[in-house]
Amino acid sequence: MRPVTSIDDPRYVKAMSHPLRVRILAILQERKASPVELAQVLEGTLGTVSYHVRTLHQLGLIELVGETRVRGAVEHHYKARARPKVSDAAWEQAPPIAKQAAVGSSLQMIDDYARASAAAGGFDHADSALIRLSLTLDAKGWRQLAKAVKRLFEQAQRIEADASERLDRVPRNEQESIDVGLVTMMFEAIALGEAIDGADGRHRRGTRTRTRGAVTAKS
Numbered sequence: 001m002r003p004v005t006s007i008d009d010p011r012y013v014k015a016m017s018h019p020l021r022v023r024i025l026a027i028l029q030e031r032k033a034s035p036v037e038l039a040q041v042l043e044g045t046l047g048t049v050s051y052h053v054r055t056l057h058q059l060g061l062i063e064l065v066g067e068t069r070v071r072g073a074v075e076h077h078y079k080a081r082a083r084p085k086v087s088d089a090a091w092e093q094a095p096p097i098a099k100q101a102a103v104g105s106s107l108q109m110i111d112d113y114a115r116a117s118a119a120a121g122g123f124d125h126a127d128s129a130l131i132r133l134s135l136t137l138d139a140k141g142w143r144q145l146a147k148a149v150k151r152l153f154e155q156a157q158r159i160e161a162d163a164s165e166r167l168d169r170v171p172r173n174e175q176e177s178i179d180v181g182l183v184t185m186m187f188e189a190i191a192l193g194e195a196i197d198g199a200d201g202r203h204r205r206g207t208r209t210r211t212r213g214a215v216t217a218k219s
Contacts, residue, residue: 002060003060003061003081003082004059004060004061004081004084005084006084006090006094009084011059011060011061012059012061012084012098012101012102013097013098013101014055014059015055015056015059015061016101016102016104016105017101018052019108020042020044020048020049020052021052021055021056022105022108022109023042023108023109023112024038024042024049024052024053024056024062025056025061025062025080025105026109026112027041027042028056028062028078028079028080029080029083031079032065032066032077032078032079033077033078034068034075034076034077034078035049035050035053035075035076036070036075038053053078056078057078060081061080061081062078062079062080062081063078063079063081064076064077064078065077065078065079110183113181114181114183117181122181134189145186146186149184149186152184153184156182163177
């Protein structure tokens, strides 16, 4: 089946519409697993997990990568395909429902990862970072900050590539690697009070306070 390559693909929107499918995808982006293994990790029923795994497979977001025979039965192991790449132009042109699905699923996984990592001591390092800023910018400032966020992303990738080269020079049993989570978000924000009012149906988009929000979290 043709893999999903764009967030405006209806299959992607459908996949992101269920929180359990979002969690399954996140796990399968890290490693291969069978529905049995996923059910154990997610503490869900095998029937429910298997249904969502089949759905993701039918949607072309995961692929079958192996089979093992366990007590006379065959377990199918899956791995996520490459995540859809999103250019600025593609994001701008994507329909609102696709954007909401992509953002909602990402926020859910960020929350899961951050909470689990924090509980395991992931923020105990002295130089860990948890920073939230509320800024007021003009159009030029918005563009400048957007470029700065992208530069940070590119720099992080270069840092990882350099670290990988250093680790490759060390015997595997002597490697001291650190799994790091880095999250950056930049968005047009509303005041928290307005967001609360909005939940009661009193908020109106046209009257919001126009500020810019930037969040960086690392563990």
